[in-house]
Amino acid sequence: MSRVLTLPDAEVQQQSSPRGRRAPVVSLAIISVFVLVGIFAPLLSPADPYEQTLRLRFRPPVWEERGSWAHPLGTDRLGRDVLTRIMWGSRISLAAGVLTVLLASAVGAAIGLVAGYYGGRIDAGLMRVTDATLSFPVILLALILAVTVGPSFTNVVIAIAVILWARYARVIRSQVLTLMELDFIAQARLAGAGGWRIITRHLLPNTLNTLVVLVTLQVGYVIIVEASLSFLGAGIPPPTPAWGSMIAEGRDVVTSAWWVSMFPGLAILLVVLAFNLLGDWLRDTLDPKLRQL
């Protein structure tokens, strides 16, 4: 059974340099490092993230005068080691990112699949709810939750997920609408398949590519939102090390003790960039049609 090669259409623009084909090694490396560091933080970190040593407050990073290898990236206003807190903060950020996105995507995809498959009033109703949700600001909801129920990790995840699912619902639904036009769905019906079977065995597997891309691209977004919430004091409460609150704590001394805000900020930058690049590569590899995402 030979592989049949047909000529590309005149409209298809072939890129001669396989831009999307080289695996994003750097991004994967960065993500792996942060994941491993997060998992093994208790073993790897040079100090205790909560230990306050007030006489060591605002020590600069090792390459400056007064810096030492005991605190390579310096200390904060309570004498806590910045590097340790960044490593521990990795757990928070990544966990928040991944959990939120998984929760939102599961709910959103389910709603998108159902809306797209059944159409009619079910679709109309679900989409009205989706649209309303899409227009609700995440930060505001999280702040409300923080004020009413109190800030916590769980609240952050819920606050973000409760808004984020709508994005998935929209995207998955439009994919489903396209898939429904294809004959193999009609064929499944002719074979006697009911809604459940068509949704789970035919529609869902064909939307996985899109889901994977969207999930990857959104992790970065969620990490930034979580950091923003923590920065505002509505996210992970102190003294738990979270990159956002670390930045907040260094706000007043940003000109003098710049390392307190800078390094957590850098960590956020690297992780989000890595996830975005990974997501781009996945999108180019798996489904170039998603280029507008």
Place this chain on the structure above:
Amino acid sequence: MSRPDSVPGNGRPLLEVTDLTKHFNVRRGMLGRSTGLVRAVDSISFGLEAGTTLGLVGESGCGKTTTSKLILGLERPTAGAIHFGGRDVLAHDREARRDYRRSVQAVFQDPFASLDPRMRVATIVAEPLVINAEMDVSTRHRRVAELLDLVGLPERAATLYPHEFSGGQRQRIAIARALALSPRLVVLDEPVSALDVSIRAQILNLLTDLQTRLGVSYLFIAHDLAAVAHMSHTIAVMYLGKIVEYGDAETVALAPKHPYTRALFAAALPIDLDAPRDDVTVTGEVPSPLNPPSGCRFHTRCPFVMPHCVTEEPALRIEAGRQVACHLYGSTP
């Protein structure tokens, strides 16, 4: 292949369609008010004998796709009756409907859209069996191998994915799946139009062979009139939801009577350079099915239009061995 002169059975056609009608509401506005009616299929009747092929031809908007969906049960008719093997398919008998579902399958035009790209061939072909038949896994495997063999594919095709096959091979897979439940009728909706010319003959031959071997009937829809004439025993020509000519395939193809059929076959451009050309052409575009012309729907484009045609819709009448709906012919039977 000789046409079956006498068809075994109880004398009734396998599929009998009577006054089948399907109207669609056109909805506009946010509240979805109905602003018009598309008479996609308007009171058509035909029969299909077991083991034979009925060819359905017509251009866009004629209703042949809707007809096939009605036959397949993918749409419910607005009016009319469908009898299959003597039983009323539209009755509320769940078992009759389920039996009908198993007995009627389809092969569609696009070989790239009719197979789930994420499933292996074995899963695709076995799906109807998994849903409908109480078969254990090993029996199913055997049946899948049998079906692949029937359509001329090697056994190892079962483990591969659709994208590893060419268009013609994918249509074979689609045919194998359609035959899984041993249906008595297969609706072929443009089965070879998307295939290369050199592959079409292979697939058409396969379909012919399967009909001879399995006695399966076909509803063959295509715009390639020569292919339809070749494959069919009977031909029905549709225009704007109505059947305008209906009869034995050879009769209709070689000596069409209805002006539309004549124009259609004249436009078909046979490759025989010296074939006599019927010089009937039609002008203008197909009218919108939202607003079909009064009287005979074809009168706006007919080169032989008479005053009578504008006011009165012609019924199907017998003329020279087939039925024609045209005021030029026949006396009311």
Place this chain on the structure above:
Amino acid sequence: MSAAVIDVRNLQTHIVTRWGTIKAVDGVSFALREAETLGLVGESGSGKSMTCLSIVRLVPRPAARIVGGQVRLDGDDLLAKTDTEMQQIRGRRVAMILQDPMSSLNPVFSIGMQMREPLAMYHGLRGGAVRARAAELLASVRIPSPEARLRAFPHQLSGGMRQRVVGAMAIAGPPRLLIADEPTTSLDLTIQAQYLGLLKELQARHRFAMVFVTHNLGIVARTCDRVAVMYAGRVVEIGPVRRLFTTPSHPYTQALLASIPRFGVRQARLTAIAGQPPDLATLPAGCAFAPRCPHALDRCVTEAPPETAVGPAHTTRCWLNVPA
């Protein structure tokens, strides 16, 4: 013998893919006089569309490149032109009609606005003159109420109408060569018949040469003067329509003609061609059709056959036709 309007000699276009370099167009040659129509027949992968794109130098870069040959339009080699010069030639001296009228027309502009561009660019018309000329062109392709149609948008027209609009834009030049790539494939049969009639009428009036790409041999039989059959990038047979259809020399042509169902000839089975269309990345050394040819010789597998004459203006590439 009058001069050729279009003279393609040994045109070669290669495409670089991840499976290797494909010779999409491998030494294609043909010539056409005024008001002469060539049917370019072939299946997917035959190179017929790429040949057309090569003539107007619109091959998808950077993967595809024209690597050799000449394309002489009234003696002028198009392959030697600069991009700027080609821009002046396309649409004016050479026009193209593609299969899908919906993608040939910009959906967000009215017909009039779309026609304005080439008329202003190539003929320097302005204002009212543009509108008048556009209406005139629409009338020449038999579009009713042309003035009103100028304000219409593509989606408001039927497929047949859109193809006529595309046709109107194509003859604005008027062109010396019109390339029609499957222009009627997406149209209904009766509309197709009207459109083919229209093309012939326009050709008689403007005397342009026409290359008509199709896989439908019936259309070729009725509308073309000459026909070139392509397989795997090469022209395997080319000649006058009547000769080719009645006495085809190449086994592929013979097999194609035999595999098509015919009216009035009762056949139990069609004569099918065995095998699959070729994989262009792994073509055999000799004749590309050899794997499927019922008459293949040993020589066919290793050596590519040369072009041999089998009649007046009728040549083929087949060892069976080469005198021993």
